Amino acid sequence: MKLYESTxxxxxxxxxxxxxxxxxxxxxxxDRIDEVEDKVGAYVTLDKENALAQAxxxxxxxxxxxxxxxxxxxxxAIKDNISTKGLRTTCSSHILDNFIPVYxxxxxxxxxxxxxxxxxxxxxDEFAMGSTTETSxxxxxxxxxxxxxxPGGSSGGSAAAIAAGEAIWSLGSDTGGSxx
Numbered sequence: 384m385k386l387y388e389s390t391x392x393x394x395x396x397x398x399x400x401x402x403x404x405x406x407x408x409x410x411x412x413x414d415r416i417d418e419v420e421d422k423v424g425a426y427v428t429l430d431k432e433n434a435l436a437q438a439x440x441x442x443x444x445x446x447x448x449x450x451x452x453x454x455x456x457x458x459x460a461i462k463d464n465i466s467t468k469g470l471r472t473t474c475s476s477h478i479l480d481n482f483i484p485v486y487x488x489x490x491x492x493x494x495x496x497x498x499x500x501x502x503x504x505x506x507x508d509e510f511a512m513g514s515t516t517e518t519s520x521x522x523x524x525x526x527x528x529x530x531x532x533x534p535g536g537s538s539g540g541s542a543a544a545i546a547a548g549e550a551i552w553s554l555g556s557d558t559g560g561s562x563x
Contacts, residue, residue: 386411387548391457394551398445398456405438405445405456408551409500412458416502416549424524425544427463428471429503434458441498455498459552460544463504464511467491475507475519490554502550505540511558513537537561 386394386408397403413431420426441456461467464474466488473479487495494501508518516524516539524539526532527547534543538555541562545553555562 508537
């Protein structure tokens with residue numbers, strides 16, 4: 384089984400038991416992104432440098448004998464309408480193409496405290512107003528299992544990232560039912 388096919392629980396145990404490093408896991412997921420992202424289009428922004436630095440920090444914590452939280456060291460994706468301090472947040476709109484938030488959404492602040500790895504921001508219908516993830520300013524997202532279909536929306540990038548193995552976990556949002 385490929386690392387990106389594993390569950391959060393399985394990976395957490397492997398990290399804590401030093402059978403796997405967070406850097407190794409994060410690199411494996413970025414390798415998968417490199418392999419399929421051109422076809423799927425799940426991401427608007429990637430943050431590889433910071434993700435790998437955070438993974439190294441988690442590995443150092445484990446090496447020092449610390450017990451890590453369940454999502455610590457596990458790479459995931461964030462829907463592009465969730466504010467991430469210092470990381471471009473566009474809501475998949477041209478209007479916000481260069482917007483860099485100066486604060487984290489509450490959920491992101493909590494995930495950072497738990498030493499979670501953020502791979503990047505996922506594509507979505509512009510301002511979360513759609514149901515196909517075809518109304519993004521940047522690109523269409525395709526269903527990872529059938530590239531001729533849509534992944535649904537507005538959290539289609541988050542769903543496609545999971546289905547394609549481009550993230551271990553992902554955050555979406557529910558404006559009109561996209562993650563129910």
